[in-house]
Amino acid sequence: MSNIKKFMYVNRRAPYGTIYAWESLEVVLIGAAFEQDVSLAFIDDGVYQLVKGQDTAGIGMKNFSPTYAALGDYEVTKIYVEKESLEERGLTLDDLQHLVWEDEDDDWAEKDSIRLVSCAELAQVFAEQEVMFNF
Amino acid sequence: MNLTIQVNEGPYQHQASDSAYFFTKAALEKGHEIFRVFFYHDGVNNGTRLTTPPQDDRNVVKRWSELAAEHDLDLVICVAAAQRRGIVDDGEAERNKKDATNIAPGFRISGLGQLVEGGIQSDRLVVFGD
Numbered sequence: 001m002s003n004i005k006k007f008m009y010v011n012r013r014a015p016y017g018t019i020y021a022w023e024s025l026e027v028v029l030i031g032a033a034f035e036q037d038v039s040l041a042f043i044d045d046g047v048y049q050l051v052k053g054q055d056t057a058g059i060g061m062k063n064f065s066p067t068y069a070a071l072g073d074y075e076v077t078k079i080y081v082e083k084e085s086l087e088e089r090g091l092t093l094d095d096l097q098h099l100v101w102e103d104e105d106d107d108w109a110e111k112d113s114i115r116l117v118s119c120a121e122l123a124q125v126f127a128e129q130e131v132m133f134n135f
Numbered sequence: 136m137n138l139t140i141q142v143n144e145g146p147y148q149h150q151a152s153d154s155a156y157f158f159t160k161a162a163l164e165k166g167h168e169i170f171r172v173f174f175y176h177d178g179v180n181n182g183t184r185l186t187t188p189p190q191d192d193r194n195v196v197k198r199w200s201e202l203a204a205e206h207d208l209d210l211v212i213c214v215a216a217a218q219r220r221g222i223v224d225d226g227e228a229e230r231n232k233k234d235a236t237n238i239a240p241g242f243r244i245s246g247l248g249q250l251v252e253g254g255i256q257s258d259r260l261v262v263f264g265d
Contacts, residue, residue: 003255019219020143023176026215030247034255131254133141134262 007036008129011046015065016056021049022064024135029067032074039078039129040071041122047085050096050114065097072101072113079113082122138162139253140172143264145180146195147188152181155263156198163206170257171209172199173250174242176264179217182210184239196239203241210242211249 009028015021028040042050049065056063071079079099086092099113117125126132140159144151159169174181186196203210212222218231224238238244254260 005255007254019176023216027247027250031251034251036255131260
């Protein structure tokens, strides 16, 4: 498809209290087939979606967090995490899954997908987008 | 301008569907084109013909159906979200062995690709939700 747009999926909510996080991920996975310029952002409670070692046995829900690790294979390589949101919740990058993608233009070198950005930097990224999904 | 509208909440519990309806109607009156209205999350519940709101209240579902008939709108319900929440048309009833359908006139059930296509094809994607 010649018409490539900058798509941004903004994830603002904790993973299991509502279905927004999971259904957002479903749009991202389906949308990957359209070969757009895709970015994801995790802000507010949305940063909890990426926390590693999730165990949902006690709440009887499917643990969909392993799916985030597959995003690199879908060529989703730009994952912005807002620094302030992490800090407000007492989290650091070490608490999140280590998400990577393989760069075929660099001998399939494994590269980090997560970009830790400030609120102001993220605002700049948002301003450059053409299609904003908000979950 | 060519617009795709996304509705993320069901009728009555949230204002999102009301706001989306009024926005869509106003956009059409101003001469804009609506490429598609896509119902996602609990928004799929806007597409059941089985609601019976009190007579002195607005009928959210019927209002969408009437707007669709008047302007030939493409009202699309996400199939994955619909299956979770029990919004069923003839095809879904047959595929998933359900004993009834409930889809309202003017709505159709299709995939998330329709939403992404809306984002690509339209000048703006306008999202209504919580």
